[in-house]
Amino acid sequence: MNAISLKFMQRAIASVLTGTSLLVANAAFSPAHAAQQLSCTGRMNNGRNYNAQFLNGKFTQIRWEQAGQPPQVSTLTFSSTNAKGQPIYRGSFQGATAVTLVDLGKGNVQPGSEVSVGVEEWGWSRGRCGTSSASSGTSTVGPIAAAQQNLLSIASTPAREWLT
Numbered sequence: 813m814n815a816i817s818l819k820f821m822q823r824a825i826a827s828v829l830t831g832t833s834l835l836v837a838n839a840a841f842s843p844a845h846a847a848q849q850l851s852c853t854g855r856m857n858n859g860r861n862y863n864a865q866f867l868n869g870k871f872t873q874i875r876w877e878q879a880g881q882p883p884q885v886s887t888l889t890f891s892s893t894n895a896k897g898q899p900i901y902r903g904s905f906q907g908a909t910a911v912t913l914v915d916l917g918k919g920n921v922q923p924g925s926e927v928s929v930g931v932e933e934w935g936w937s938r939g940r941c942g943t944s945s946a947s948s949g950t951s952t953v954g955p956i957a958a959a960q961q962n963l964l965s966i967a968s969t970p971a972r973e974w975l976t
Contacts, residue, residue: 852927854939862929864888864913864939866921871901871913874929886911905931917941 850866863875876884888901894914901913910932917925925941 849944850921850923850925850941851944852921852925852939852941854927854929854937856929856931856934856937858934860934862937862939864927864929866941869919871899871915871927874903874911874913876905888913909933 852864852866852871853862855861858878860876860878863877864871865873865875870890871888873888874886876886884906886903886905888903888911891900891902891912893899897918899915899919901915903911903913905911912930914928914930915921915925916928916938921941923942927939927941928936929939930936
């Protein structure tokens, strides 16, 4: 084997190993999860719509909206897990009214999961979860996916330049 073909073979092997590693890392740390958050929406009996945000593995807030009124935000903190294994988050509305969110998905929140939201004096409501982008409705690509695209894409100029 001459030096050129040996160098080419080393780069090819490195490229395959890097690509395989990125595929495994992408499966474990999906950029879709990094770029997207879940949003669980519903409506209370008093007409207020709510949007509970699930980000980085926990519910962080509920945004309340009602026609003719400015939106309000209730910050949530994890409280406990009930006997059914459902995480419970607590917060308040305007600093005084107790707010409770029960994650009916038992911590495995995904599109289609449900939450139960209770507010003192308003009662309880079920909400359904779906995906929403964390960056104003645009899709972003995480660093692992970007590297994977650069190294594995046939049309990728950086990958072709690196391999030659």
